[in-house]
């Protein structure tokens with residue numbers, strides 16, 4: 001009896017011991033963490049408190065920055081949406097493809113279904129892939145029939161699931177599209193869309209100002225939906241039209257459901273919020289919260305959404321197994337076509353921080369954006385000055401999940417994105433409304449361009465001049481001192497690199 005008891009004791013103790021040993025081993029890093037890209041629309045370098053804003057408080061975005069890596073030299077490829085999103089998903093410089101420009105809501109898909117993309121690459125590594133939010137990369141192959149399966153689209157370039165708005169909140173069609181079908185469409189009220197002419201009898205912002213709840217300042221005077229005048233004409237599809245003020249909650253719920261449904265397998269989610277792009281339509285809960293008018297209010301709304309989304313990851317027990325990448329598609333703009341008090345109520349807030357320019361600009365504020373990576377328990381909090389770009393995510397994530405990615409402009413900077421290295425790219429070509437410039441080390445070279453120096457509608461400098469511009473960002477982050485005449489050696493070096501990357505000799509484009 002005693003003997004049996006002792007034996008049992010020995011076995012139990014042995015098991016306990018083995019358990020103890022395995023518990024003492026360092027927790028192995030999950031080889032397939034979930035990957036989430038949270039992508040904002042027109043959020044500026046200075047719009048978050050973590051990046052220096054004092055008039056806006058963004059605790060949830062700050063958490064990603066302060067408990068993850070805050071990149072100070074993180075870039076979108078471009079100063080507008082479509083090209084940046086193209087670069088992000090394909091790892092290819094958008095200026096290599098002349099179709100990669102701000103698209104109307106009726107444009108065909110500009111990513112070839114043959115092309116490499118982040119979701120395709122992650123699928124090869126066994127991931128389930130989804131997008132929730134803004135697309136703006138075109139849909140269909142020509143004339144889209146919005147009442148049938150709309151393809152090719154996100155589901156044909158690598159996403160297993162998609163729930164999107166086609167282009168922008170200010171462009172028709174103002175409906176959500178779920179896996180290629182308009183959500184909530186009544187077949188008896190078909191949707192028609194045109195970017196050429198109005199449909200007979202339909203009111204427009206131009207002709208019916210009495211119907212408007214938000215007034216247009218420039219552009220944005222075609223079809224009216226929910227009292228808001230849009231770009232482009234649309235008829236029908238009434239039951240399917242989105243509610244602008246509920247859009248943030250709607251996309252958040254979709255993103256949260258996606259997480260809940262896929263928590264038991266490795267997943268990728270591209271959560272593309274549309275704040276603070278125009279029209280700025282905060283839910284009533286956020287109206288007046290920032291004291292800065294709708295632009296500030298929707299930034300707070302987006303921040304809240306990110307907090308709720310993080311809570312879901314936490315509640316589902318997968319926050320420590322999820323790499324989150326946060327960025328914005330281009331720099332900030334105040335008046336982007338509607339009267340919404342963005343300029344009038346700005347106060348002391350500086351959306352671009354210390355940077356010069358803004359959306360549409362070749363100056364830094366056009367493309368340098370908030371950029372963070374966060375992975376609880378794996379990434380150590382730090383600030384990184386490495387030069388990184390959204391096009392590098394393709395090659396970097398491929399390295400993380402151990403698959404080959406098709407060669408492109410994308411550079412593998414995974415060690416940098418995980419905070420194990422401080423080195424970034426040597427060079428980056430940036431783009432703004434089809435013009436390009438080079439960042440190399442601490443220097444920026446902008447070749448000469450002809451054209452208006454200021455976009456007077458939005459009151460932002462394009463960053464161009466008829467002469468070469470050369471700035472040293474280390475001493476002159478705000479790009480006040482053009483050193484082109486003083487440093488001909490540096491200028492020549494950058495011109496050579498620029499030509500090499502672009503694959504062609506610099507031709508002065510004085511006709512633009």
Ligand code: NG6
Pocket residue numbers: 041042080081082102136168170218219220231277278330336337
């Ligand atoms: C511009 C719009 C602007 C915005 C932008 C796209 C006018 C006058 N301006 O053409 O309001 O929609 O396109 O923004 O129509 S982006 O962030 O999606 O690139």
Ligand code: CA
Pocket residue numbers: 041042080081277329330
């Ligand atoms: Ca944008």
